[in-house]
Amino acid sequence: MVMLTRLPVQWGRRMYSASTSGAVPAAKKKYVPTSGTYPRGFQVSGTVVGVKPGNTTKPDLAFITSDRPCAAAAVFTKNKFQAAPVTFSRSLLQRKNNAGLQGVLINSGCANAVTGKGGLEDAEAMATEADKSLGADKATIVMSTGVIGQRRVAAHERVTNDSRANTHQITHQEDPGQRFSICTTDTFPKLISKSFSLPSSPSVEYRIAGMTKGAGMIHPNMATLLGVIATDAPIASAVMPGLLKHAVDKSFNSITIDGDTSTNDTVALLANGAAGGKEVSSASSEDYRAFQTVLSEFSTDLAKLIVRDGEGATKxxxxxxxxxxxxxxxxxxxxxxxxxxxxxxxxxxxxxxxxxxxxxxxxxxxxxxxxxxxxxxxxxxxxxxxxxxxxxxxxxxxxxxxxxxxxxxxxxxxxxxxxxxxxxxxxxxxxxxxxxxxxxxxxxxxxxxxxxxxxx
Amino acid sequence: MVMLTRLPVQWGRRMYSASTSGAVPAAKKKYVPTSGTYPRGFQVSGTVVGVKPGNTTKPDLAFITSDRPCAAAAVFTKNKFQAAPVTFSRSLLQRKNNAGLQGVLINSGCANAVTGKGGLEDAEAMATEADKSLGADKATIVMSTGVIGQRRVAAHERVTNDSRANTHQITHQEDPGQRFSICTTDTFPKLISKSFSLPSSPSVEYRIAGMTKGAGMIHPNMATLLGVIATDAPIASAVMPGLLKHAVDKSFNSITIDGDTSTNDTVALLANGAAGGKEVSSASSEDYRAFQTVLSEFSTDLAKLIVRDGEGATKxxxxxxxxxxxxxxxxxxxxxxxxxxxxxxxxxxxxxxxxxxxxxxxxxxxxxxxxxxxxxxxxxxxxxxxxxxxxxxxxxxxxxxxxxxxxxxxxxxxxxxxxxxxxxxxxxxxxxxxxxxxxxxxxxxxxxxxxxxxxx
The missing domain is CATH 3.10.20.340 (ArgJ beta chain, C-terminal domain)
Structure with missing residues (x-):
């Protein structure tokens, strides 16, 4: 896995932000955390692979990993033209019954949407290389963002080559902090974190962190948004999809910037249980309801940051x-x-x-x-x-x-x-x-x- | 009835046109007819009544009349908040069974929408005064355009007073030409006319003319648009609603500028039979189908002018x-x-x-x-x-x-x-x-x- 050397990961192009220097606009600085409580056992990295020709300076590949298998769920766009990474990741989660996932690999510069059979092979190849770096099998879901309809074969080869080449750089990051964030036309990185407890294990401090990107093509079902939420709470794989869907309906599915709904939208939830405590496994349990509330509120806070950074928005x-x-x-x-x-x-x-x-x-x-x-x-x-x-x-x-x-x-x-x-x-x-x-x-x-x- | 003294009627404010002088932009001039074949028996007028305080120069009241009773139909907005003139005119057409109408009175500067019971009284009063000037009873439908939620009582009194005061100015206009047009934020008057014949009376030259206004808040069902189409063909009142609905679905209901649908949208069709010939009365007749085609194509040409003048549009x-x-x-x-x-x-x-x-x-x-x-x-x-x-x-x-x-x-x-x-x-x-x-x-x-x- 490649290691992030820049904080925060400002990823892909954001040439139209209020500040052309790439710096976070003054009015948005208050939304960028300077500290946080990040879930245990997750690492994050970003690197420059040059998905877009000529990009030699901006990180365009992010990799979020867990040091142990996670329960995982994702909510995907309902657009009829689904990008290859959406098709691939949905299928993977089904085959794995929402269990045994360990990584999320995300590239900018190419949406890998409407790219036909070749595009699907690109998505699979990316995941396979990521799996190798994790030493795991079929454990990585993939997200892509960028222009629709362009297949960047060369770039995807670089992505996979780069993942492989950099596996020696794996570094454990207990507190990945701001690097857990991605931007495209976003003007500021969208990252939040918090700690919480659950009724059955009141002495355990659980942590949750989430990052999202997206500033245009935003409307329910879903938006040109990608999001990853990670927690170290122990959540059973069987209840993950229901928890995430409930949270997303009231958050990411309740925001709009322009009413357009993209081909790539994905929000993923990973829970690795690294904090210990009793597993949340029954939808009728008190813990479940408590975590549902935490997750929904957290998702809402994250989704609101997207609107806060709507393209050109002043309100x-x-x-x-x-x-x-x-x-x-x-x-x-x-x-x-x-x-x-x-x-x-x-x-x-x-x-x-x-x-x-x-x-x-x-x-x-x-x-x-x-x-x-x-x-x-x-x-x-x-x-x-x-x-x-x-x-x-x-x-x-x-x-x-x-x-x-x-x-x-x-x-x-x-x-x-x-x-x-x-x-x-x-x-x-x-x-x-x-x-x-x-x-x-x-x-x-x-x-x-x-x-x-x-x-x- | 008041008589128009300016050609064309440029009505209400259009301060944001490409030309702030109020002149038609050079690129749009080709859409403004310099001649036409206008239906017999219809007259049109425009006058300055000052619906908006301070307006002493721009005509803001239009009156389209027929010298004999017409069959008439109208298609109205489906917005749940329907303006008073919409409520009034729909009810009038129902009570009259689409027959015996003679006038359309249109004001700008006040939409008379969300104005409660008082607004409805204003709409009725306008129609009643127009009826007096026509010497007819319950023969005038009303349209309004402007800002929603403001009741301009004083203005409506001026409207009705002015209609009354100017009745001595009635002038017969066989060829009203360009005065048969209205504008708000429109940059050019939208008016077309053509002649046609029907199979059963091949020697009779029928004429149809239509005008419409609207440049924003345009989307099916319908748009901030008002439109009046008049023909001197003899159409039975019973078949008017079906003919108009069919034409509007493929024309005014198939355009969009911003997706917003207003409280006031109305398109009316008047047929006074002044050209003579056999009445179109059966929906299964050859004449009916021929006129349906003429009306649909005509409505489409008219509706396309709206898009051509979309607010700020370059395409x-x-x-x-x-x-x-x-x-x-x-x-x-x-x-x-x-x-x-x-x-x-x-x-x-x-x-x-x-x-x-x-x-x-x-x-x-x-x-x-x-x-x-x-x-x-x-x-x-x-x-x-x-x-x-x-x-x-x-x-x-x-x-x-x-x-x-x-x-x-x-x-x-x-x-x-x-x-x-x-x-x-x-x-x-x-x-x-x-x-x-x-x-x-x-x-x-x-x-x-x-x-x-x-x-x-």
Whole structure:
């Protein structure tokens, strides 16, 4: 395994960040941890293999490993065009029954998506070389990110050659710290960690760390995001998929940047049990519920960092839809507001144009022409709908719509609220007790610049 | 009725057009007709009533009338928050059984949406005053456009007062020409006209004219668009709704600019029979089918002008999805590609990033988390999917993906194709015989500027 020599791993290209120097923008520095409590038995490394021709300076291969076999699960994109590493890794986890995994190998510079049979062979070859360096068999899942539809055979040969060449560099890193992070168009590394305990083993300190990357092509199911969460808690392989799916639905599947869903999205969870204690094995146990809560909250914190770093974003906006007659309806409404270009541009313009929020609410459950159900929006009754801005400074909410009637809005107050980076949009439907939360950002000129010119 | 004194009616604010002088941008002039064949018996007028405080120069009230009763139909937004004029006009058409209508009164500067009971009274009052000037009873439908959630009582009083005050100015206009058009953020008036004949009366020259406005908040079901189509052909009231719905599904419901669907969208069809000839009354008649074709093609030409003038747009892109196992699936895929921010920004950047097109295709039929069906995308089989750019100059298509395998793309050729304003993206699914077409534009910096600052 190659060893990381740079902290943090800033991986692939990020030429469009607010700072072209590659440094973390001043406003984002507060999100980058300077210390952490990292799970025992995991190591992480990054190296420059030159997946993209001409890259000789930026690490573009990361390898996260455990010193012992892990229970593992992953949630993958539902895009019909699934990248080769997605196909490979899903199949591997199935064959291994979510047990006996030991590594995650990630490359940037090539998504290895829509690359046909050859691409699948590339993904397998990467994993096989990683397995060799681990001294394990079929123990590595693979993730890739980059431009779709280009097969970089030469690069993948370098990836595998490099993994092999560098196996002598294995170094044990008890506290990998910030190197446990990856970036592409991201402007800052997204890494968090925490410690927790479980009811049955109150004296054991468990640790969990997670890293994720992704700044565009972000929408549920899932996003151009890759994520790895590792814990030293002992979790039975059988309960891993359910735990991860629950956590992802409320976190990575509840964020949007642009509504696009990529071919490569993957979030993986590894649990190596290195901290000892009683294994979490039954979904009805107290430990299970406790860990589920820890994992869901942790995943939410991690996913929010993605929105915080949305391409070109100047705002971080929480959309809360409450008092819905169905959770599914609340989710759809929150998602629709969160992805509305008109809402997102108004937020960028600091414009209290709540009409656009209402407009998005109103069309959120509408089927497209040709769809089967027409206008079945039982969750919304206009006369019961309330919309407010909730300021991030703890001051009282600003009511915009009360029971379907517009308020005379204090525009000065609205402008003050919209000056803050953080904002909550609260939609109370008044038709039930279900709710949903989404996180989104605004659309700025920078978003257009980044995405009008990403590939070239 | 007030008489129009300016040609064309440039109505409401359009401060963000490429030309701040209010003149039609040079590149758009070719879309503005200098002559036309307008239906007999229709008149149109525009006047300045000052719906927005301080507006003393721009016409903000339009009135389209017929000198005799018309068969009429309208298609309205499916947004749950429907503007007062939508509620009023839908109800009126129902009560009148689509017969006996004579006028369409349209104001800008106030959407009269989310304005409660008072807003509905405003809409009714506008219609009543218009009826008086027509000497007719319950014969006027109403449309409004502007900011949502503001009730401009004073303005609506001015609207009705002005309609009354100006009734002495009625002037017969056999050929209203360009005045039959409206603009808000539009950069050019959208008006077309043509003549046609029907099989049973081959010697009668029928005429049809249509105008529409809308440049943002455009997506099926429907868009922030208003449209009026008038013909002097004799169409029975009973068949009007079916004719219009069919035409709108393939035209106004097949365009997207930003995916937002507004509270006010309305397209109305009026037929006054002033040209004489045999009435089109049976849906199984040859005349019906002929007129259906005329109306659908005409509506498509009109709808395409909306995309041509998309806020900040530099590209006009046709998305053709063919060889689908279902029309609904083809529509959903075309719609998803058409609204993908990453596709739209790549088009703006003239980047042949077909991976984004494929990515959008792949997620187009995915249900959101919490939805019932998961990944039921029978229309797409990756190995059968083909994607091409079809140049607008008639030169051969540029194949990007062939049977799921990426082509070695000639980037120079791709760049040449993307230099043109017009482009066709062709997706062949290889799974059936159904197809769908959408029209879209790109996302530019100008779009963000316009919408980040529209209301303020």
């Amino acid at each position: 971080f906006v929480t959309i809360n839809v409450t008092e819905s007659s169905s959770e599914q309806g609340a989710r759809k409404i929150a998602s629709t507001i969160a992805r509305s270009p008109l809402v997102k541009t108004a937020l960028y313009g600091k414009d209290a144009n709540w009409g656009r929020i209402l407009c998005a609410t109103g069309y959120s459950l509408i089927s497209e022409p040709g769809g089967s159900a027409e206008n079945e929006i039982t969750e919304i009754i206009p006369e019961k709908t309330n919309v407010s801005f909730v300021p991030s400074d703890g001051s009282p909410e600003l009511k915009l719509l009360v029971d379907g009637e517009p308020e005379m809005v204090d525009e000065t107050r609205a402008a003050q609220i919209l000056e803050h980076e953080d904002l909550e949009i609260l939609v109370r439907l008044g038709t039930g007790k279900e709710k949903a939360t989404y996180w989104t950002c605004d659309y700025s000129h920078e978003y257009i610049t980044i995405n009008g010119d990403y590939r070239t | 006009f892109v046709t998305i053709n999805v063919t060889e689908s196992s279902s029309e609904q699936g083809a529509r959903k895929i075309a719609s998803t590609i058409a609204r993908s921010p990453l596709v739209k920004t790549a088009l703006y950047g003239k980047d042949a990033n077909w991976g984004r097109i494929l990515c959008a295709t792949g997620y187009s039929l995915i249900s959101e988390p919490g939805g019932s069906a998961e990944n039921e995308i029978t229309e797409i089989i990756p190995e059968k999917t083909n994607v091409s750019f079809v140049p607008s100059d008639g030169s051969p298509e540029l194949k990007l993906l062939v049977d799921g395998e990426p082509e070695m793309v000639d980037e120079t050729r791709a760049a040449q194709i993307l230099e043109h304003e017009d482009l066709e993206i062709l997706v062949r699914l290889g799974t059936g015989k159904e197809k769908a077409t959408y029209w879209t534009c790109d996302y530019s910096h100008e779009y963000i500027t316009i919408n980040g600052d529209y209301r303020t």
